[in-house]
Amino acid sequence: MALRLSRVLRRARLFPEGRDAAEAVTGGPLIAVIGNCQAKGVAEAVRILVPGARVRLIPMSTLGKRRQGLDTFAATLGDCDHVFSQPFPTGFFSEGGSEALRERLPRMRLFPSIVFTAFHPDAVYVGDLASVAQVKLVPSPLGTYHSAITLFGFLRGLPPERIVGLFREEVFSRLGYLDAWDLAAADLIASSRAIGFDLSDDLLRWSRSGLFMHNINHPRLNVLGDIAARLLREAGLAPRPIAVETYAPDALLDDPIWPVYPPVAMLYGVPGSTVFKRRQRRGAPPETLGLEAFVTESLAIYRGQPRETLTCHRVEHWATSLEIRRLFEAA
Numbered sequence: 001m002a003l004r005l006s007r008v009l010r011r012a013r014l015f016p017e018g019r020d021a022a023e024a025v026t027g028g029p030l031i032a033v034i035g036n037c038q039a040k041g042v043a044e045a046v047r048i049l050v051p052g053a054r055v056r057l058i059p060m061s062t063l064g065k066r067r068q069g070l071d072t073f074a075a076t077l078g079d080c081d082h083v084f085s086q087p088f089p090t091g092f093f094s095e096g097g098s099e100a101l102r103e104r105l106p107r108m109r110l111f112p113s114i115v116f117t118a119f120h121p122d123a124v125y126v127g128d129l130a131s132v133a134q135v136k137l138v139p140s141p142l143g144t145y146h147s148a149i150t151l152f153g154f155l156r157g158l159p160p161e162r163i164v165g166l167f168r169e170e171v172f173s174r175l176g177y178l179d180a181w182d183l184a185a186a187d188l189i190a191s192s193r194a195i196g197f198d199l200s201d202d203l204l205r206w207s208r209s210g211l212f213m214h215n216i217n218h219p220r221l222n223v224l225g226d227i228a229a230r231l232l233r234e235a236g237l238a239p240r241p242i243a244v245e246t247y248a249p250d251a252l253l254d255d256p257i258w259p260v261y262p263p264v265a266m267l268y269g270v271p272g273s274t275v276f277k278r279r280q281r282r283g284a285p286p287e288t289l290g291l292e293a294f295v296t297e298s299l300a301i302y303r304g305q306p307r308e309t310l311t312c313h314r315v316e317h318w319a320t321s322l323e324i325r326r327l328f329e330a331a
């Protein structure tokens with residue numbers, strides 16, 4: 001009896017969502033989901049696909065807080081029936097990253113972080129990408145997502161109206177924006193195969209459904225639902241054969257949305273625009289920016305930043321290309 005009570009109390013600490021005591025003892029499987037902003041959608045999908053499942057979402061940003069070690073963290077997951085985690089680096093725990101955690105929890109299953117740039121080839125990060133906590137990334141009108149064209153135009157000293165004029169098919173073609181699919185697909189498939197979760201067939205299915213990304217690393221809910229269902233099947237569970245997006249809101253719609261530029265959209269047969277959306281509070285109306293407003297606000301941010309912080313591998317490569325420099329100078 002004492003052992004049983006001890007297990008219940010440990011589960012109550014692990015899943016403090018206010019579930020009643022009876023469900024804590026007799027409910028469905030205990031499942032922890034660890035990851036970045038995509039993990040919330042996976043966790044919600046698990047709740048829908050497995051009725052009665054008790055799901056604990058553990059944001060990657062909370063790992064290692066309060067000087068918690070990896071062994072202590074692994075112990076808090078000891079009562080879980082299943083642990084689903086995206087890969088995470090060693091920066092959160094001194095003892096190691098997700099592979100070290102899996103050594104302590106052999107039943108843990110990894111699932112990939114979805115990054116797919118073909119629909120939004122102009123979106124980049126600016127700043128120190130080595131920072132695990134992203135505290136050294138330069139802000140933008142859309143959180144930390146920047147336009148490579150806008151940044152390079154600023155660094156070349158172009159005024160706003162000339163930068164806006166660069167957003168056209170000829171420029172996109174010469175920058176490789178209209179040939180981005182194969183590389184984006186190869187990168188996603190390679191990263192998924194590296195952790196034993198090959199997305200080749202999934203990517204083919206998603207691409208047939210049209211636009212499946214809100215921006216370069218925010219997939220639509222149908223993608224996260226598919227990943228959740230596959231995790232459950234591979235864990236020996238039987239998920240409901242339903243489309244999760246039919247039953248749950250897409251939480252990533254509240255975050256920044258990068259438009260698919262019209263020439264790119266025409267290429268892939270999806271809706272296109274140059275209207276950007278900021279991150280919004282749940283329930284608040286969306287706040288959008290047209291291209292001119294987005295460029296103007298971006299330039300204002302860049303003027304307030306030390307120039308040495310405006311680092312981006314893409315634009316650094318462009319700076320070495322005489323052809324691309326001439327393309328911008330002729331704008």
